[in-house]
Amino acid sequence: MTPAQRRWVFGVAVAGLAAFYLWGLSGLPGFGNYPGPYGFVILHLAVKQTFATGIVSAVNFEYRGFDTVGEEFILFTAAAGTAVVLRVLRGERERSAVDEAADRDVPPTSGAVRMVALLFTGPVVVVGWWLTSHAQTNPSGGFQGGVVLATALILVYLAGEFLVFNRFSPVALTDAVEALGAGGFAAIGVAAVPLGLAYLSNYLPLGQFAGAVSSSGTIALISFFVGLEVGAAFILITGELLEQTLLIRQGDG
Amino acid sequence: MAYFPFVVVAWILCVGLYGIVTSRHLVHQIICLIVVQSSTYVLLLGVGYVTGAVAPYYFDVPVHTPAVDPVVQALALTDVVVEAAVTALLLSFAVQAHKRFGTVDPQELASLKG
Numbered sequence: 148m149t150p151a152q153r154r155w156v157f158g159v160a161v162a163g164l165a166a167f168y169l170w171g172l173s174g175l176p177g178f179g180n181y182p183g184p185y186g187f188v189i190l191h192l193a194v195k196q197t198f199a200t201g202i203v204s205a206v207n208f209e210y211r212g213f214d215t216v217g218e219e220f221i222l223f224t225a226a227a228g229t230a231v232v233l234r235v236l237r238g239e240r241e242r243s244a245v246d247e248a249a250d251r252d253v254p255p256t257s258g259a260v261r262m263v264a265l266l267f268t269g270p271v272v273v274v275g276w277w278l279t280s281h282a283q284t285n286p287s288g289g290f291q292g293g294v295v296l297a298t299a300l301i302l303v304y305l306a307g308e309f310l311v312f313n314r315f316s317p318v319a320l321t322d323a324v325e326a327l328g329a330g331g332f333a334a335i336g337v338a339a340v341p342l343g344l345a346y347l348s349n350y351l352p353l354g355q356f357a358g359a360v361s362s363s364g365t366i367a368l369i370s371f372f373v374g375l376e377v378g379a380a381f382i383l384i385t386g387e388l389l390e391q392t393l394l395i396r397q398g399d400g
Numbered sequence: 401m402a403y404f405p406f407v408v409v410a411w412i413l414c415v416g417l418y419g420i421v422t423s424r425h426l427v428h429q430i431i432c433l434i435v436v437q438s439s440t441y442v443l444l445l446g447v448g449y450v451t452g453a454v455a456p457y458y459f460d461v462p463v464h465t466p467a468v469d470p471v472v473q474a475l476a477l478t479d480v481v482v483e484a485a486v487t488a489l490l491l492s493f494a495v496q497a498h499k500r501f502g503t504v505d506p507q508e509l510a511s512l513k514g
Contacts, residue, residue: 150422150507153422154422157418157422161414161417161418164410165410168410172403175403175447177402177403178403178406178446178449179450179451180402180450180451181447181450181468183448185469185471186448186456186468186469186470186471186472189470189471190456190464190467191464193470194458200458202457202458202467202470203456203457203470203473203477205470206470206474207474207477207478211474214478215478218478218481218482221481221485222484222485225485225486226485226488228489229488229489229492232489232493232495232496233492285457285459290480290481294484357458357463358458358459381484384488387492391495
């Protein structure tokens with residue numbers, strides 16, 4: 148198919164899509180007039196039922212907890228898939244990074260980049276940890292916190308080298324943390340079953356009052372394990388992609 | 401203006417699709433897919449918006465203050481995580497495609513020719 152034909156087919160398809168979309172829009176209640184009952188029901192019940200003031204976290208880790216288990220395992224599978232797709236293939240071998248074009252003038256990492264990256268590593272860890280541990284009270288949670296925690300290690304990579312990144316996050320340890328995060332979430336859910344409750348029921352004490360960090364029972368605990376899983380998954384994925392550029396070369400050995 | 405955010409959704413979706421169809425580089429194509437998916441965030445958050453309402457967090461506002469729908473916000477969060485996972489996997493496929501076929505132009509990749 149030539150690019151021109153491609154554009155033609157695309158134009159026809161988009162015209163059809165736009166027509167149906169506009170037709171569908173005419174039946175919607177309009178922006179700002181949300182009519183659905185579920186959101187309002189949850190808003191009225193969530194604080195009373197879960198002692199969590201972060202209703203989005205309450206939805207994610209409690210009301211739709213089963214869906215979030217699936218989501219977490221999508222991330223788990225993607226990290227595993229990336230590792231499988233980017234494995235060392237036949238005709239490739241791992242070797243330490245050397246400059247391919249020795250006569251090229253590559254500036255070393257500047258002192259400013261190194262210093263800013265190192266300065267930010269500590270605060271980023273604190274922010275990531277805060278986000279992971281405050282899902283029940285504020286706009287935060289394990290997913291956001293995990294990504295920020297992984298960013299801290301990418302700052303280490305920026306400040307130093309890939310080998311330092313690898314030393315701070317050895318693959319075996321990151322694998323174990325990821326498995327702990329994913330398994331922990333599932334295990335918290337299963338632990339409700341011997342107690343005679345449904346899978347992923349909130350069986351822990353809800354704490355003294357809504358809005359306390361220690362409140363909300365399993366929501367806070369699940370958020371912690373999700374943070375572990377997400378952080379480890381992103382470190383693994385980043386490591387795999389970096390390894391492609393730095394360590395694996397085709398058939399030169 | 402009551403439908404403006406939904407028109408924005410359609411615009412982002414179509415721009416992303418156009419990019420995918422005409423792309424000449426796999427990484428560019430993957431980024432176009434991210435653009436397509438971004439339209440779903442705008443759609444989800446637009447559907448759940450309530451005029452004059454606060455964010456669904458009752459940490460420092462009294463309980464029962466009118467808030468926007470928390471369910472679609474949770475769905476948007478799910479959406480973001482899945483997108484990140486899918487992007488990582490697709491990028492690794494792009495790396496392998498480059499190794500195997502020596503090109504990252506989707507229109508030149510032999511295995512993708514229809």
